[in-house]
Amino acid sequence: MRLRFNQLQDALSRGLAPLYLVCGDEPYQLGEAARLIREAARRQGFTEREVLDQDAAFDWHALAASADAMSLFSSRKLIELRIGTAKLGKDGGAAVRAYCDRPCPDNLLLIIAPELDRKELLSQWAKRVESVGALVQVWPLKGRELVQWLGQRLQSVGLQPGPGVAELLAERAEGNLLAAVQEIEKQRLLRDPGPLALADLLGNLADSARFDLFSLTDAALTGDRARTQRVLTVLRAEGTADVLVLWVLARELRTLAEAAGARAGGARAPGAGDARMPPQRLAAMERALSRLSPTLLRALLHQCSLIDQSIKGLAVGDPWHRLAVVADALAAGGFRAGRPVPQR
Structure with a gap:
């Protein structure tokens, strides 16, 4: 299945997929998606975590070896494969497809690929991941989607945004989601839980927008x-x-x-x-x-x-x-x- 970033938390609450591919060029969402998956895995008993860092010289047999190795510290293991190239290549694609053909219920594979070429999502290995597990593609939030996400984020920390608050925050932090999150955290520390009016932000909100x-x-x-x-x-x-x-x-x-x-x-x-x-x-x-x-x-x-x-x-x-x-x-x-x- 294919998920947007704002759909991930609900999907995780319904249960874990055998493997996840998280890719895209929005750093905050990429890191946050990986964190949410790790936390959900930990709650489900995947207490051991093994990290594989892939580069041009990576031996793809390491993925199968990690999947076949028994955990020394728990019965369930999270395998985190960090992709450092834009393409997996022939060996990489074959290794991921082989894993998809026989996923182990005691392993959870998390593939993090921040620089993955968009054309790779049309490859056989990516389609296999999407059919067996979940593909989470992140890209910058814009327009109403960004406003809605910021409103939800404000509410999650106990603040009730009034008219125009989320819109102003979106205008000042578009393209720089980390700055928006930091601003919300600042408001949480400075204010008691409750209503947050537009007047509370005016004059105190830096313009951190970033555009390409x-x-x-x-x-x-x-x-x-x-x-x-x-x-x-x-x-x-x-x-x-x-x-x-x-x-x-x-x-x-x-x-x-x-x-x-x-x-x-x-x-x-x-x-x-x-x-x-x-x-x-x-x-x-x-x-x-x-x-x-x-x-x-x-x-x-x-x-x-x-x-x-x-x-x-x-x-x-x-x-x-x-x-x-x-x-x-x-x-x-x-x-x-x-x-x-x-x-x-």
Whole structure:
């Protein structure tokens, strides 16, 4: 079975699977998921824990040897396999499949793979893990999902968040879940259990949000102008190179322009039906294409060429201002009053 991070605790309360694969690029959730599984295993009598650290030189026979070895200190053992590479390779895949073919009820296998390549989830060994045990894939929480999770977290420490509290916390800590957890822990230490009002946080809550480059295009695709400018502001404050921001915007615009051209010609839009592209992104692209004309996309690509010249010192103008204009137009579906279009 496949689980989201916020589904894991309920699943563990119903019983343990023979093995778990925890993967993804969100460090806090990855560590928290592993901790929850370890604690559930300990409650079920898996009191001995053996750790296998995999790297490029790892001997995969060690997994079978650990599974076959009797525990010296208890009747049940947790085998924790930490994957340090993006792919398991032929031997690794075969070793995991062999374990899945004969799982021992006295062993629980926990595979932790923070750097696992997404394509590996389509491999035979990963599908076998999913059919026999549980695959927990973690990725950054966003939007309403993040707000709901923070609200639940506040309630779990005895605080009752009032209107807007979880939303403000999500805004200030998006992309940095550890900072959000630390802020909640700080509030727990400073306050007695009970209501937590928005006024209690205002002025005392640091802005710890962290965004990557693709957060910018994600926000623009969904048409959220305010969020788009906030992401751009945070990227600039963190010292992100303007040329990288230009690259990600131009890349998105070229993809959209190609899709818009294909749609206008009656052909299938690039990316449609691509199993490798997340469904949420496909849906966001479709919505964006409904408000972005081919003419506008060509104009924005032209602006990107002017920004490139500005970054190289071949044209006047502030590159960051020009980037803000392009990003806003992409989100809004056109150039808006108050943001004049740079001409050269």
